[in-house]
Amino acid sequence: MELTASIRKELLLQWRTRAQFLAVLVFGATALLLFSFAIGPDASSLRLYSAGFLWLALLLSSTLTLAESFQSEMENRAFEGLLLLPADPRGLYYGKAIANWIQLTVLGLALVPVMVVLYDAGTLRLPALIGIILLGSAGISAPGTLYAAMAAQARAKQMLLPLLLFPLIVPVLLASVKACSLIILGDPMGQGSSWMMLLVAFDAIYWSLCGLLFERVVED
Amino acid sequence: MEATNPIGNHRTNALPHVMVGLGVACLAVGSYLGLFVAPPETFMGNVQRIMYVHVPTAWNAMLAMTFAFACALIYLFTASWKWDARLEASIEVGVLLAFMLCMQGSIWAKPTWGVWWDWDPRLTTTAVLLFAFLGVMALRKFVDDPVKRAVWSSVATIIAYVDVPIVYFSVKWWNSLHQTQSSPATVSKSFYLPLRLNAFGILFLMTGFIMLRARLASLRLADELTPPPVQESLPVAGELA
Numbered sequence: 001m002e003l004t005a006s007i008r009k010e011l012l013l014q015w016r017t018r019a020q021f022l023a024v025l026v027f028g029a030t031a032l033l034l035f036s037f038a039i040g041p042d043a044s045s046l047r048l049y050s051a052g053f054l055w056l057a058l059l060l061s062s063t064l065t066l067a068e069s070f071q072s073e074m075e076n077r078a079f080e081g082l083l084l085l086p087a088d089p090r091g092l093y094y095g096k097a098i099a100n101w102i103q104l105t106v107l108g109l110a111l112v113p114v115m116v117v118l119y120d121a122g123t124l125r126l127p128a129l130i131g132i133i134l135l136g137s138a139g140i141s142a143p144g145t146l147y148a149a150m151a152a153q154a155r156a157k158q159m160l161l162p163l164l165l166f167p168l169i170v171p172v173l174l175a176s177v178k179a180c181s182l183i184i185l186g187d188p189m190g191q192g193s194s195w196m197m198l199l200v201a202f203d204a205i206y207w208s209l210c211g212l213l214f215e216r217v218v219e220d
Numbered sequence: 221m222e223a224t225n226p227i228g229n230h231r232t233n234a235l236p237h238v239m240v241g242l243g244v245a246c247l248a249v250g251s252y253l254g255l256f257v258a259p260p261e262t263f264m265g266n267v268q269r270i271m272y273v274h275v276p277t278a279w280n281a282m283l284a285m286t287f288a289f290a291c292a293l294i295y296l297f298t299a300s301w302k303w304d305a306r307l308e309a310s311i312e313v314g315v316l317l318a319f320m321l322c323m324q325g326s327i328w329a330k331p332t333w334g335v336w337w338d339w340d341p342r343l344t345t346t347a348v349l350l351f352a353f354l355g356v357m358a359l360r361k362f363v364d365d366p367v368k369r370a371v372w373s374s375v376a377t378i379i380a381y382v383d384v385p386i387v388y389f390s391v392k393w394w395n396s397l398h399q400t401q402s403s404p405a406t407v408s409k410s411f412y413l414p415l416r417l418n419a420f421g422i423l424f425l426m427t428g429f430i431m432l433r434a435r436l437a438s439l440r441l442a443d444e445l446t447p448p449p450v451q452e453s454l455p456v457a458g459e460l461a
Contacts (some may be wrong), residue, residue: 001439018413074255091414143379146379148370148378150359150363150375153368154359154362154363154364155363159358159362160355160359160362163355163358163359164352164356164376166351167348167349167351167355168352168355168379168383169381169384170348170383170387170390171386171387171390174390174391174394175390194393195393198386198389198390199391200387204387205382206379209378209379209382210379213378213379216371216374216375217371217375219371
């Protein structure tokens with residue numbers, strides 16, 4: 001009940017600030033465009049690295065959306081009001097984390113056509129691709145939401161979130177890039193599922209651990 | 221002053237200095253043996269002698285990070301300032317050792333593999349760990365409230381430490397497509413003594429540093445937590461003239 005109310009609130013907030021989401025999407029697409037200049041116009045190597053570029057673009061964009069999810073709560077001290085509610089702070093955390101997860105998944109899916117057009121990296125295995133984007137976004141969202149809660153209340157907030165988040169999600173980045181590459185370039189050895197399992201394990205660990213620790217982060 | 225101090229007494233005992241002294245002595249003897257007495261290794265020659273500092277650094281870096289993880293857990297359960305000071309100290313010493321480890325690894329890799337960096341799981345995990353703990357250090361710098369700083373850095377330390385095995389296994393899988401892991405070479409008897417001495421040397425040095433740094437951290441904390449003394453009728457600049 002608390003959780004559904006919390007998710008509904010976050011999604012409503014995201015819907016009302018949808019112009020911001022579009023701006024983040026444009027940022028991600030611009031990043032994809034820029035990455036290709038680092039490699040040069042060679043079509044085959046662009047296709048080879050396309051999955052890596054997609055996930056780097058999503059990762060860079062994620063710091064913007066994650067930071068925003070708590071930044072808006074800091075205005076008019078709205079967050080203190082939320083904490084005064086007779087509700088479990090874990091509901092608040094999971095509401096925000098799930099809303100961020102949904103937003104990152106939509107962002108990732110929206111960046112796929114850009115990747116296909118720019119890098120000629122099309123695939124017909126869409127369910128598997130969607131599955132990886134879901135699992136990878138979940139891996140970014142769980143620790144990202146927790147760190148965003150800290151960063152929003154600290155000095156140098158823009159710097160702190162990526163500094164804490166990026167080293168942590170190296171396994172997510174590795175597994176997502178590898179699994180996406182296998183989908184785009186072909187997977188003769190059937191390795192894709194083991195990378196998906198790694199993502200599932202990371203998600204299971206951090207969705208439970210961060211939920212446990214969030215209460216300590218926001219307590220006064 | 222001692223009575224209002226919320227973090228207890230500051231022992232000014234000589235133990236940390238003894239530890240540092242012992243550590244320097246062990247390292248001096250161990251390094252002398254490693255550099256001049258132990259025979260060169262058959263395949264790698266003199267390059268291999270970096271092992272006498274590299275392997276002990278690796279052991280102790282892991283030890284310092286694990287101690288930081290333990291401090292973070294204990295702080296979250298007890299909320300004792302003593303453990304916050306120890307957390308700050310062990311994170312800093314751990315970062316220093318992990319940085320030294322990466323440097324030594326690169327110095328060894330260049331003549332051996334021909335490259336400064338190799339995406340070996342251990343080397344990569346150390347680098348990720350170094351950056352993760354640097355992030356925690358930055359977090360401590362950017363949060364002014366001592367309670368929030370202590371809780372948040374404990375939380376961030378736990379999250380970063382749990383990541384270590386996941387990073388290790390993911391890099392291992394990722395890299396296994398390019399090269400096979402070399403099996404750990406069995407260490408000959410004549411290499412034992414300098415390796416052992418240096419391991420204890422760095423252990424003593426690290427313990428001494430953590431104790432000294434924890435003392436510094438708790439003194440700073442005491443300063444932060446003590447309310448400023450009430451001063452009566454401070455002279456204003458204009459009145460002095």
